[in-house]
Amino acid sequence: MVDSFQKLNCYQRFSYFVVHSTETFFYRLGVKIGSRPIQTIVICWIVVVLSAFGAFRFYHEKNPMKLWVPPDSQFAKDTEWLMNTLESGFRQEFMIISAPNVLTPEVILRLLDIHEEVQRTRSPNNITFDDVCFKIPRVDGSWARMLERETENGTREMAGEDITMLCSVLESIKLGCFYQSILDLWDFNRKVIARLTEDQIIDRINNHHEMMFMGHLKNYTGLLSGIFRNESGHIISAKAVQNVWMTKVNFSAVDMDKVGNIAGTADWASEEALEWELKFEDVMINAKxxxxxxxxxYYSSART
Known part of the structure; x- marks a missing residue:
């Protein structure tokens, strides 16, 4: 045996030592357990019970920023800064109506019906869109004329170069829910919309005055798809029209333990917004x- 061991190289000796030591250890352990079964069972139960106390400190993390993003990464730092500085964001609820031509009185009136139903709908806890919507200053035509001026060449520009003055004016304007809809061209006025003709709709789409300081927020043609134009470039029909409702996200008020999921992939949203979004989906289902x-x-809710 000794001669055989001496013939082994270093690797074989090391392997032999590991195997022999392991076998010896577990042999002796088995002998001790077999000779003291009661003590072994008691010790095992004590270890299990003591370990179980750790369950009282168990916490299921649902915040995606803590689960999936390294805490010292630049992305995590930038996101934290944005949430702490801006404090709020928005979620989008989409609806698209498609038809051979959506620029017809029938489609526009149907769009208004659905929009009004979304505005009226209430959750079981009496939450409406106005309670959870993302609010912005509601700038109407009169405010637009005050904040803009016409130049010598006939174009329009923002009146004054003092951005501080402009911001102070906007801050004094009453806030309203933010949504993107071509119905805004007629101020959501049912009496006006009910009397529209197809020619009037097309004329309004082509000739609306876009407020400079509102930018893409008032880009109504961007809500259309499958657009057909005539030789002069004017829109004459479209295959689809989109309506977008914005709900508010107050980052400091979001409790991911309540609204998150076990995978840590949920979006930031308040419980109230999630509850209202369920009713939004019901409205869309009934409308279809x-x-x-x-x-x-076709519709998409931020919670889906």
Whole structure:
């Protein structure tokens, strides 16, 4: 045996030592357990019970920033700064109506019906869109005329170069829910919309005055798809129209333990907004059931 061991190289000796030591250890352990079974069982139970106390400190992390992003990364630092500085963001609820031509009185009136139903709907806890919407200054035509001026060449520009003055004016304007809809061209006025003709709709789409300081927020043609234009470049029809509702996200008020998921992939949202979004989905489902055969509705809720 000794002669055989001496013939082994270093690697084989090391392997032999590991195997022999392991076998010896577990042999002796088995002998001790077999000779003292009661003590062994008691010790095992004590270890299990003591370890179980750690369950009282168990915490299921659902915050995606803590689960999936390294805490010392630049992205995590930038995100934390944005949340602490801006404090709020928004979620988007989309609806698209498609038809052979959506720039018709029938489609526009149907769009208004759905929009008003979304405005009216209430959750079981009496939460409405106005309670959870993202609010911005509601700038109407009169304010636009005050804040803009016409130049010598006929174009319009912002009146004054003092951005501080402009911001102070905007801060004094009453806030309203932010949504993007071509219905805004007629101020959501049902009486006006009910009397519209197809020519009037097309004329309004092509000739609306876009407020300079509102930028893409008032880009109504951006809400259309499948646009057809005539030789002069004017819109004459479109295949689809989009409506967008914005709900507010107050980052400091979001409790990810309540609104998050076990995978840590949930978006930031308040419990109230999530509850209202369920009713939004109900409105969309009912709207799809009552559509004429030549129309289709597609929708997306921020919670889906």
């Amino acid at each position: 059931k009552n559509l004429p055969s030549n129309m289709s509705i």
